[in-house]
Amino acid sequence: MKAIRIHEHGTSDVLKIDEIDTPKIQPDEVLIRVKRAALNHLDLWVRRGIPGIQFPHIQGSDAAGTIEEIGSLAERDYKFNTGDEVIAVPFRSCGRCPQCYQGRENLCTDFHIPGESIPGVQAEYIAVPARYVMPKPKGLDWDEAAALPLASLTAYHMLKRKVDLRYGQWILIYGASSGVGGAAIQIAKAFGAKIITTAGSSEKAGLAKNLGADYIINYQNESISRTVKEITAGRGVDVVFEHTGRKTWVDSLRSLSRGGRLVTCGATTGPAAEVDIRALFIKHQQIIGSTMGTMQDMHEVMQMARKGDLSAVVSTVFSCTNIKAAHDWLEEGKQFGKVVVSFDS
Secondary structure, eight states: OEEEEESSOSSGGGEEEEEOOOOOOOTTEEEEEEEEEEOOHHHHHHHHHOTTOOSSEEOOSEEEEEEEEEOHHHHHHSOOOTTOEEEEOSOBOOSOSHHHHTTOGGGOTTOBOBTTTBOOSOBSEEEEEGGGEEEOOTTOOHHHHHHSHHHHHHHHIIIIIISOOOTTOEEEESOTTSHHHHHHHHHHHHTTOEEEEEESSHHHHHHHHHHTOSEEEETTTSOHHHHHHHHTTTOOEEEEEEOSOHHHHHHHHHHEEEEEEEEEOOOTTOSOOOOOHHHHHHTTOEEEEOOSOOHHHHHHHHHHHHHTSOOOOEEEEEEGGGHHHHHHHHHTTOOSSEEEEEOOO
8 A cells, every 4th residue: 555654854855655565453443445634734843853753654643534444343342334434533542541531631641643653644544443433524525524633623622621712702813724723713603702813815814704704914914913902992812822833922922811811732933932921920811732632522523513613624635646745835835724635546
């Protein structure tokens, strides 16, 4: 079978399409024939140089496809049939520790994301424990199904579990054109929040409006924090949804209202940022970190998708044999939404 692998860190030139053996499943696993996989910025970071990877390393965290084979225990414990259309949950945990028993899998000390600390899903066939497999919502096509999991799970956990976003609250969401930003806009809209987002062009602003944003700030020529204060009559937002890091950090804190919460899951422009601690405690503000989500979150994300409240925005679909171009497209920021890789012949 074909698999997208790296044998060393580097530019997109290190991406290879390798012919390797189809995996043999364990009794608790199912074999999935991958139809589509999706890229995340995590794929870029892993390729560039996250330490601890065992080479050669299969890339990717998001995949959707059909079940080809079912292990004996998986057949006994789960109601899957060959041919079922499914989505692979984009994380793994031990399932035995106190955090896992309490439904807080993303706090498990043995928590892993496929494509990061364990082999990924960008291959024609993948072996996945049946407990990390979910039926594909019928309303999603293959591109959307592959693009949905990681970004939507991350955004949902941030908005529901970490900051408990409520009806009528103001939220600033960075990066409407990103997968996680687009998911956050839809989720915040479903929660009844008033949404301010950022975009770098009029075209992307229009697309953000279609997703449900109420106000769009063009970060190319507007001060984000000043415009946020103008929109909210000087009050600021209840929540800032951060994933960009150093470049936007000061604006993010200045955009918060008294008692506001900043929740972050990323640092694409750099991890180092300054905080005025005095403003933090005087204004009763909070900075909250978040990574991925839980199985309960994943089930609720799938329910939103089935109801039509959440879908993945797909920018471009590349053949798996053109993976270098897919990485370059994402790296250059050309997309609005997710970049998807097809494993169909």
